[in-house]
Amino acid sequence: MESELIRHLRERISADPRAPLGLSDDAAVLHLASPGCMVTSDLLTDGVDFHLDEVDLRRVGHKSLAVNLSDLAAMASRPIAAIVSLVLPRSDGLQIAKQLYDGMLPLAERFDVAVAGGDTNSWDGRLVISVTAIGELPARGPLTRSGAKAGDAIIVTGAFGGSILSRHLDVEPRVREALLLHERYQLHAGIDVSDGLALDLSRLCTESGCGAVVELDAVPIHEDARRLAAQKADGRTALEHALGDGEDFELILAVPTDDAERMLSDQPLDVPLTRIGQFIAEPGLWQGDADGNRRPLEPTGYEHRL
């Protein structure tokens, strides 16, 4: 019964002064630092994002919150609260819910996020997890997808590709990284890589009304991408995995050149910052070489189809 889950959660979740009416009222109260906030929402579904019978549900719970925190990170917003809605299978629903929260709550605690209630239904269909996260409006304004300018460096955090081997569940949202960079350097635009480095970069270009030239030699390739390429399952190279696999949840940033140079020399994060190319006035996604030649680059990645 839903009331049993609420009792369970009341024991697990300590009262948060920012969300004092968390689990007992029709709506939760959130106290904010300023008269504004940022909101994002992401769904995970059994059979698409994970397979219920094959996975540790705590990892799924972790991911369901982490992908939302990654969306807030992409806009340099500090997360405050998350609203969790579950559609549970009738069989074992309560146990499933508890395991999901067992994965979610440590992450919420680590990022100081109040889990502020939500809705819980059950049905004879498969598990659906819908999380909505709310973050602060950054003092310098949110980082958007639309601010990249021709000449800006394309800077990325971390490395790309092969996340399906396991990282795709153990998402580490780049929240602290985004907040630090947004505070110390001038950033023109940002996006997190959920669907693919090339595809998400092309989306940022579209919203900014510009294009991008990627220096393929500079793309940081994750060890997982090399392992996946070595398995030769689909004949794709490690670089192709890095460009199109997605679910890396790293950041792509548009940074003016002076700040980019400073940032690359400082390397202020625990993960590497790498310059992989440059935004240009001409629309489209391009691959460039050291001699300044360029050819079209396909915006590979995962397109959600309806």
Add this chain to the structure above:
Amino acid sequence: MESELIRHLRERISADPRAPLGLSDDAAVLHLASPGCMVTSDLLTDGVDFHLDEVDLRRVGHKSLAVNLSDLAAMASRPIAAIVSLVLPRSDGLQIAKQLYDGMLPLAERFDVAVAGGDTNSWDGRLVISVTAIGELPARGPLTRSGAKAGDAIIVTGAFGGSILSRHLDVEPRVREALLLHERYQLHAGIDVSDGLALDLSRLCTESGCGAVVELDAVPIHEDARRLAAQKADGRTALEHALGDGEDFELILAVPTDDAERMLSDQPLDVPLTRIGQFIAEPGLWQGDADGNRRPLEPTGYEHRL
């Protein structure tokens, strides 16, 4: 494709200065009147809340937003924005999404709610609609479930029962009513009736640490409850339908006696306000008669089971 739905919505939804980054970024920006807000979330699922093959999906879209606005109304919070997440069946997903929004957007416009983006997935399962609504923190503070005091009158808006005959989809959230009452009168506690008049009243009592005596003769019975009882499908009386059917989305309020008398004499709303009993110190739900005798009253209604 998700991008086609986003294009469709960008044409339909006019730019809202309170949510300027609605559909194009990782998160939406919300500008608020004060440094605080209220958040609620409700799910509707095919097969539980409606039957996809039998229903006008615009009514389902309307309801999915309306039940969230009703939750905000229960706390006297003015709605500002809604985040809509859809899990669509693969077949006809885009058409389904458009019809849902066709039902949702006129309601959003009527209550001045910005539809601020969300997530859209598809799968080979059935339709799930998850809406999260955000409202203002009321200047007088939110109305909660926990403030009822012994001696307070139990005041309800509208009439109850038989909503399944059709009203359960055409929910009219009592937002304006709640805001007006909260501004003009002293209210101690409130809840909206989603699961049943008796059950939701008993929940309010539990959170307030008190009990309630209901004068059964005073309960406003909806015409739909009488029609349903006349059909004798399950042998329940019109009153039993009024107490336990739920999905009326009317308000139950705990009001100090002086304000209750003033409110009942003013009748300031388009819907009737009715006193149906009194909160008492002794816990539990009771039925009372004119002679002051009382017997236990079962908290009938719809319990969500996991």
